[in-house]
Amino acid sequence: MTRRFWVFIEQNRGVMHPVASELLGVANRLVSEVADELEASGDEAVVEGILVGNDVDHVAQEAMMYGAERVYQIDDPAFEHYLNRPYTEALTFLVEKYKPEVFLIGATTLGRDLAGAVATSVKTGLTADCTKLEMGPFRKIEKKLLLATRPAFGGNVIATIVCKDHLPQMATVRPRVFETPERNPKAAGEVLKEDFKVTPEMMAANMVEFIADQKASLNLEYAEVIVSGGKGLGNPQGFELIKELADELGGVVGSSRAAVDGGWIDYEHQVGQTGKHVRPKLYVACGISGAIQHKVGMQDSDYILAINTDPNAPIFEVSTLGVVGDLYEVIPEMIKQLRAQKGASA
Amino acid sequence: MIHLLVSVKQVPDTTNIRIDPETGSMIRKGVPAILNPYDAHAVAAAAEWKKKLNGKLTVVTMGPPAAEEALQECIEMGADRAVLISDRKFAGSDTLATSYVLAEAIRKIDEDDHVDLVFFGKQAIDGDTAQVGPGVAIRLGLPLVTYAVEIKDINADECSATIIRKTESGKEIIKTSLPAALTAEKSIAEIPYAALPDLITSLKYKPEVWSADEPFAYDEAQIGLGGSPTMVAKSGSPEAHEPAETIIVEEQGLSGAVEAALGKMLSNTTVAAIVEEQK
Numbered sequence: 272m273t274r275r276f277w278v279f280i281e282q283n284r285g286v287m288h289p290v291a292s293e294l295l296g297v298a299n300r301l302v303s304e305v306a307d308e309l310e311a312s313g314d315e316a317v318v319e320g321i322l323v324g325n326d327v328d329h330v331a332q333e334a335m336m337y338g339a340e341r342v343y344q345i346d347d348p349a350f351e352h353y354l355n356r357p358y359t360e361a362l363t364f365l366v367e368k369y370k371p372e373v374f375l376i377g378a379t380t381l382g383r384d385l386a387g388a389v390a391t392s393v394k395t396g397l398t399a400d401c402t403k404l405e406m407g408p409f410r411k412i413e414k415k416l417l418l419a420t421r422p423a424f425g426g427n428v429i430a431t432i433v434c435k436d437h438l439p440q441m442a443t444v445r446p447r448v449f450e451t452p453e454r455n456p457k458a459a460g461e462v463l464k465e466d467f468k469v470t471p472e473m474m475a476a477n478m479v480e481f482i483a484d485q486k487a488s489l490n491l492e493y494a495e496v497i498v499s500g501g502k503g504l505g506n507p508q509g510f511e512l513i514k515e516l517a518d519e520l521g522g523v524v525g526s527s528r529a530a531v532d533g534g535w536i537d538y539e540h541q542v543g544q545t546g547k548h549v550r551p552k553l554y555v556a557c558g559i560s561g562a563i564q565h566k567v568g569m570q571d572s573d574y575i576l577a578i579n580t581d582p583n584a585p586i587f588e589v590s591t592l593g594v595v596g597d598l599y600e601v602i603p604e605m606i607k608q609l610r611a612q613k614g615a616s617a
Numbered sequence: 618m619i620h621l622l623v624s625v626k627q628v629p630d631t632t633n634i635r636i637d638p639e640t641g642s643m644i645r646k647g648v649p650a651i652l653n654p655y656d657a658h659a660v661a662a663a664a665e666w667k668k669k670l671n672g673k674l675t676v677v678t679m680g681p682p683a684a685e686e687a688l689q690e691c692i693e694m695g696a697d698r699a700v701l702i703s704d705r706k707f708a709g710s711d712t713l714a715t716s717y718v719l720a721e722a723i724r725k726i727d728e729d730d731h732v733d734l735v736f737f738g739k740q741a742i743d744g745d746t747a748q749v750g751p752g753v754a755i756r757l758g759l760p761l762v763t764y765a766v767e768i769k770d771i772n773a774d775e776c777s778a779t780i781i782r783k784t785e786s787g788k789e790i791i792k793t794s795l796p797a798a799l800t801a802e803k804s805i806a807e808i809p810y811a812a813l814p815d816l817i818t819s820l821k822y823k824p825e826v827w828s829a830d831e832p833f834a835y836d837e838a839q840i841g842l843g844g845s846p847t848m849v850a851k852s853g854s855p856e857a858h859e860p861a862e863t864i865i866v867e868e869q870g871l872s873g874a875v876e877a878a879l880g881k882m883l884s885n886t887t888v889a890a891i892v893e894e895q896k
Contacts, residue, residue: 283786352789355751355761380784384763387751391716396846399746409850418850424743425631430852437846476760476793479779484787496891521895545745552887563855564631570858574888576878577861588858591885594878596866604875612879613896 274309274316275371276302277439279362280334280342281381282322283353287330289451289493290377292337294444295320296452297404298375299338304406305415317341319371323361325351328462335460337452342462343369349469352481353381357473359388364467366393371439373417375404378443386443396434397441400544402448402567409433417442426544426563445548447492447571489523489539496522496553499542499569500530503558503579503598507535513557516602519609520553525569527559543568557598561586578602619672619773621663622726623696623736624719624753625656627680627687628743652687655738655801657694662806663736664695666771672733673697675726679707679718685824692819693811699824700726706829709842712744716752717839723757725833727796734771734778735798739764747800754798762791765799 276298281288298318309316320339322331324346331342345361362385366374376386378400390397403420417440420431434440491497498517500510510524517524525547526540542549543565554572559565561577561584569575570589577590578598587593594601629648652660660676667674676691678684679702688699702722710718726732735757737750747763754761762780766788769779776795781788783802811819829835838844864881866874882888 355754355763359755380764383747384751384761387712387746387748388755388761390748391713391752391755394713394846396711396713397746397748398847399744399748422855423745423852424629425745426855427631428852429855431850432847433850434847476762476791476797478789479792480790482788482790484783519895520891545742553891567855574882574885575861576882582863582865587860587863590861592878592881593861593863594866594874595863596871596874600871601866601875604871605879608872608875608879609892609895612892 272312272314274305274314275369275373276316276318277371277374278318278320278334278339279374279376279382279385280320280322280330280339281377281379282324282327282330283381285324285327285330287333288377288379288446290379290382290444290446291320291334292451292454293446293449294375294377295334295338297444297449298373299452301373301404301406301417308415319343321362321365323350323358325349331462336454336456336458338458340460342460343465344462345465345467347467347469349474352478354474354476354478355384355388356476357469358385359392360473361467362389363392365465366439374439374441376441376443378445382443386441390441393439395437395439395441396432397443398432398434399443401442401444404442404444409435416440422544422563422567426567447548447550450550491523491525491540491542491547492549494523494549495551496520497525497542497549497551497569497572498522498555498557499525499527499559500536500557501527501559501565502529502533503560504530504535505558507533509558509599510536512599512602516555516557516606519606520555522551522553525549525554527562527565529562556586556590557602559586560584561588619667619670619734619771620675620730620732621667621672621734621736622675622677622723622732623656623660623663623691624723624749625660625676625678625687625691625738626653626741627651627678627684628653628741631742650683650686652690653738653741655740655742655803657690657738657808658803658805659736659738659801660691660694660696661808662768662801663734664809665806666768667695670771670773672773673730675700675732677702677719677722677726679703679710679715679722682826688824689819689822692822693815694809695812695815699822700827701824702827704829706835706837706841709845710840711845711847712746712748712752713846714840714844716749716756717844718835719749720753720756721833721835722827723753731796733773733776733795735759735796737798737800739800739802750798750800757798759796759798760793762793762797762799764802766802766804768805771795
């Protein structure tokens with residue numbers, strides 16, 4: 272028997288979304304976690320990529336470089352732009368044909384739209400926005416299950432969800448929750464082109480125009496340095512100071528949910544459970560108390576500096592270093608000292 | 618007459634949640650229940666278009682009897698009819714079972730009074746799954762537009778709607794035939810102040826209450842815990858972390874504290890490389 276671990280290879284205009292490579296890494300780890308079962312049963316397990324698009328052969332190759340052994344590809348001009356219905360039908364067709372055990376989808380705008388529809392269509396369980404995935408035992412069930420852990424209630428509760436009697440076990444994962452695996456340019460595998468016909472009925476909703484967003488270049492999720500501001504800024508103008516420090520460090524501006532809810536800054540900047548999951552090399556949290564919902568989105572950062580007037584602020588619990596003080600004093604002083612160092616070395 | 622329908626959910630206000638440190642479970646007592654904020658904006662948008670097109674607006678929810686309050690709020694915003702689907706048999710429904718319950722209710726409403734556009738909030742703030750809207754749409758075979766930020770047009774004669782949705786890379790203008798479904802971002806409409814006549818109506822209004830058996834019988838294999846493929850294996854509080862080392866400005870003085878902080882940060886090779894790169 273072949274146990275199939277599937278990853279949806281999200282692509283936009285022929286460019287693979289990095290979350291697909293992250294999930295290929297996860298799927299390969301999940302396969303290694305059932306190695307004992309494979310040895311005992313003689314089954315094999317494979318990581319397979321599911322690719323839907325128009326003229327996307329090169330994306331299939333890219334998926335294999337990140338660890339897909341095989342890619343099932345549905346290629347049709349109708350898939351040039353993402354639309355819920357035809358994509359859902361295409362994935363449903365593949366799931367019913369191959370009966371995968373696990374199916375992982377990136378929790379992007381596209382992936383969240385798609386995953387809920389596919390899970391309903393194939394009548395299985397889906398766990399959204401997982402922060403931890405492993406294959407492990409559950410009660411007395413013979414085979415290991417996908418243990419999908421996610422925050423709920425704004426991050427106040429961490430729950431592990433199983434889907435024990437239905438296949439595939441589906442989960443979505445936000446970009447950057449898991450690390451990008453090594454890219455192996457020599458990797459090769461098999462591409463199976465699937466025959467799937469798009470009907471006019473599936474195209475009842477269609478895109479008539481696309482307006483590119485200039486701000487989309489922010490790319491918070493993949494930034495290496497993020498300086499974030501929260502309610503402690505006291506006013507929206509505070510973000511000017513945040514921007515100044517971010518510029519000084521070559522980073523971008525993030526924010527807490529409170530600042531976004533207050534209308535101080537756009538949602539695109541929000542870090543946290545309901546914003547972006549980030550893992551920069553350096554994260555500076557300014558005037559952010561550290562609500563759980565924020566912490567779950569940034570605690571994977573390599574180095575976290577928190578600046579807050581309250582010595583008991585929960586943000587210090589996930590920080591590498593804390594400065595207890597007024598951000599309106601500390602940040603200008605920090606910029607000054609950083610500039611002085613620059614001047615000294617120039 | 619155009620018929621708009623909004624599916625809403627009453628949720629605990631997650632900004633006010635407390636967790637029992639012993640059991641790791643949520644203390645529901647004293648946590649205010651609110652109309653899910655995204656749903657409120659969806660109702661506001663539907664109410665605007667109902668007025669514009671002189672149509673009808675129905676709201677539906679699945680929940681405990683107390684969820685009636687959330688429906689009352691929708692009537693205040695201009696809904697004409699509210700249906701509460703409430704039965705112990707629905708308890709424990711996950712998103713798949715919930716989408717079944719709502720889809721069948723909407724199908725029933727549609728049979729008696731054709732529904733043109735079904736609205737959902739983009740997600741509920743308690744679970745944040747964003748799964749129920751797509752699930753219901755697929756069950757009803759409706760074209761779906763998620764993350765809608767603006768309704769440009771609803772054309773009853775042509776049976777079409779033009780909706781703008783937001784993605785990571787920009788805005789998409791989607792033209793869809795009706796009937797269709799959408800999930801709403803908050804920017805789809807401002808929450809209005811309740812109009813006095815609507816306020817008065819809502820005070821007198823009692824939502825219709827449907828059960829698992831009336832006015833039609835649900836397939837019990839598809840509802841509640843038994844109809845839910847997912848189950849919670851375990852739950853608890855997030856891991857506790859040790860507080861970080863802190864430098865206190867009040868103790869070391871501003872320039873001393875910042876100097877000490879930068880010194881520590883730069884002793885980390887990753888941070889040092891970042892600062893070096895900017896030179």
